[in-house]
Amino acid sequence: AVVSTQSTGYWTGGVMMIAGDTIRKLAMITAADNFDHIVQDTKASDHRLVTHGVYSISRHPSYMGWFYWAVATQLLLCNPVCTCLYAYAAWKFFSERIEEEEYYLLQFFRGDYVHYKETVGVGIPGIRGYEIASDLRDQMLKKNE
DSSP states (O other): OOOHHHHHHHHHHHHHHHHHHHHHHHHHHHHHHGSSSOOOOOTTTTOOOEEEEEEEESSSSSHHHHHHHHHHHHHTOOHHHHEEEEEEEHHHHHHHHHHHHHHOOOOOOOHHHHHHHHOOOOOTTTOOOOOHHHHHHHHHHHOOO
16 A cells, blocks of 8 residues: 555656646746746736646646646655645745736736736636735726726
8 A cells, every 4th residue: 555655646746747847837938938937026027927728727837837847846755744845935935926926917018917827827826826906906997998
């Protein structure tokens, strides 16, 4: 039974690692010049909202891929304690980072980002992103019309 559990963890972790890393790399390739490792607080003149490719299944596919890759490394090693710790640490980090990043994305893209946020999820369990007040949401959508 121990070998079976370890084998399952090994294969599940391996598949998740490859999937997570692939999603992260596809996110960088798809966003191209719009991708940056540092949260941008000023919109560049050529900055565009990317919503196609992997961005059509997750608003933050690079973060989602890294989250699953990090957790999967510990599943592959059959390390249940570190699996939980890695999941919590990555979740905490991305929860805060996504909220900060979405604050700026809402400033940059206004109603377009509101619509995108309402139609595409983050892809990391329990992370919803920046919560926008309904009156501000309505103002952003009206200015977009």
